[in-house]
Amino acid sequence: MSVYQEYQEKLVTAKVAAELVKSGDNVFYGEFVLFPTTMDAALASRAEQLTNVRVTGTTFCRVPKVAEVDPERKHFIVNDWHFSALSRALHRKNICNYIPFTYHQGPRVIRKYQNYDVIFLTVTPMDDRGYFNFGLSNSLTPAVISKAKKIVVEVNTNVPWCLGGNQESVHISRIDHVVEGDNLPLFEIAAPKANGVEGKIAGHIMKEIEDGCCLQLGIGGLPNVIGSMIAESDLKDLGIHTEMLVDSMVDLSNSNKVTGRRKAIDTFKMTYTFAMGTKKLYDFLDNNPACASYPVNYINDPRMIALNNNMIAINNAIEIDLFSQVCSESVGSSQISGTGGQLDFIFGPFMSRKGKGIMGLSSTVKDKNGDLRSRIVPTLQPGSIVTVPRSIVQYVATEYGIVQLKGKSTWERAEALISIAHPQFQDELIKEAEKMNIWSMSNQKVA
Numbered sequence: 174m175s176v177y178q179e180y181q182e183k184l185v186t187a188k189v190a191a192e193l194v195k196s197g198d199n200v201f202y203g204e205f206v207l208f209p210t211t212m213d214a215a216l217a218s219r220a221e222q223l224t225n226v227r228v229t230g231t232t233f234c235r236v237p238k239v240a241e242v243d244p245e246r247k248h249f250i251v252n253d254w255h256f257s258a259l260s261r262a263l264h265r266k267n268i269c270n271y272i273p274f275t276y277h278q279g280p281r282v283i284r285k286y287q288n289y290d291v292i293f294l295t296v297t298p299m300d301d302r303g304y305f306n307f308g309l310s311n312s313l314t315p316a317v318i319s320k321a322k323k324i325v326v327e328v329n330t331n332v333p334w335c336l337g338g339n340q341e342s343v344h345i346s347r348i349d350h351v352v353e354g355d356n357l358p359l360f361e362i363a364a365p366k367a368n369g370v371e372g373k374i375a376g377h378i379m380k381e382i383e384d385g386c387c388l389q390l391g392i393g394g395l396p397n398v399i400g401s402m403i404a405e406s407d408l409k410d411l412g413i414h415t416e417m418l419v420d421s422m423v424d425l426s427n428s429n430k431v432t433g434r435r436k437a438i439d440t441f442k443m444t445y446t447f448a449m450g451t452k453k454l455y456d457f458l459d460n461n462p463a464c465a466s467y468p469v470n471y472i473n474d475p476r477m478i479a480l481n482n483n484m485i486a487i488n489n490a491i492e493i494d495l496f497s498q499v500c501s502e503s504v505g506s507s508q509i510s511g512t513g514g515q516l517d518f519i520f521g522p523f524m525s526r527k528g529k530g531i532m533g534l535s536s537t538v539k540d541k542n543g544d545l546r547s548r549i550v551p552t553l554q555p556g557s558i559v560t561v562p563r564s565i566v567q568y569v570a571t572e573y574g575i576v577q578l579k580g581k582s583t584w585e586r587a588e589a590l591i592s593i594a595h596p597q598f599q600d601e602l603i604k605e606a607e608k609m610n611i612w613s614m615s616n617q618k619v620a
Contacts, residue, residue: 478521
């Protein structure tokens with residue numbers, strides 16, 4: 174039988190595929206921008222026939238209809254491996270929960286502790302050899318497939334074919350059903366424009382980057398402005414080994430700043446586990462041999478990260494206290510995002526020769542009343558989640574400078590952090606440090 178005959182035999186409607194799901198089943202919805210819209214709608218239409226169906230995805234970029242039709246969670250229990258703004262909004266309504274994990278361990282967590290009855294994956298059209306490509310998201314999907322009883326692929330002609338790497342595709346022989354979806358355009362997210370404060374933070378971080386560095390940049394104003402600064406700099410022969418591939422990396426590649434020639438692994442390749450941005454990024458990735466997609470247990474493994482010399486990872490934080498504990502995923506007890514790969518990309522670069530894991534944050538933020546509040550605080554707010562323990566933190570940057578904390582005592586850390594806090598809050602922070610016995614008479618007066 175040819176792969177095309179097998180395709181036709183396995184081709185069904187979304188309604189038929191949704192009937193695979195039974196009460197009590199564990200269902201996976203794919204990852205990031207590759208949300209299975211057709212299958213989600215079909216499953217939601219069966220709500221009254223089902224109870225206790227667990228639906229899990231990775232960073233929902235569309236509101237699941239199974240959540241919309243069931244706000245009391247009588248039929249569907251929705252969970253997310255990493256919160257998006259949509260998941261956050263659903264969480265506030267108590268119709269979505271977060272699954273805590275460290276990103277590089279995700280595939281192992283799934284293989285050890287999860288079983289999926291049905292998975293719905295958005296993929297590319299099948300090629301002549303019978304393969305469907307996972308496109309922009311390859312992080313947990315291979316592990317989920319290995320634990321799935323039934324695999325349904327939803328074909329979307331807009332998904333770019335993203336080369337590996339490893340495990341970036343699945344063969345028709347492993348698929349139970351094929352559904353030809355509604356071919357919605359892929360979700361796009363543009364990096365927010367950087368403000369002046371982020372420009373100053375980026376300026377401090379730029380001093381830590383040199384020729385031949387291997388970079389990890391996330392999404393947001395700070396990574397975007399760093400990408401712009403690199404593109405306009407004299408830096409050369411940079412590499413990319415990143416969890417998330419974003420638009421700014423397209424610009425770096427087009428400016429010939431990224432060659433990958435000095436990478437120790439995946440030389441000449443821009444390696445990543447998922448991509449999210451605009452059509453510019455998606456078009457760049459389509460059949461591009463300069464890029465390689467890998468599962469997250471490869472990309473985010475701190476041991477793999479450390480193999481590249483001069484690994485520079487730049488991540489955002491919500492708050493850091495004078496003990497140097499970093500919260501990047503909650504405001505108090507309110508879940509904002511998740512641990513994701515931040516811990517991986519702080520721990521890994523420290524083990525890299527000349528590597529640097531950098532936390533970047535503005536020194537202040539305005540609260541809901543419009544009052545200015547320091548993001549460097551005596552202690553984290555009650556209920557705050559520690560994303561990066563103080564023992565792992567390396568560099569911290571604000572618009573007032575950048576400090577290195579490894580090997581420093583508690584009072585030295587307090588002094589360093591207060592030195593890059595907003596001047597308006599420094600005296601009060603010193604008083605609080607004294608109360609906590611992390612300020613010494615030998616401390617320098619913070620300017």
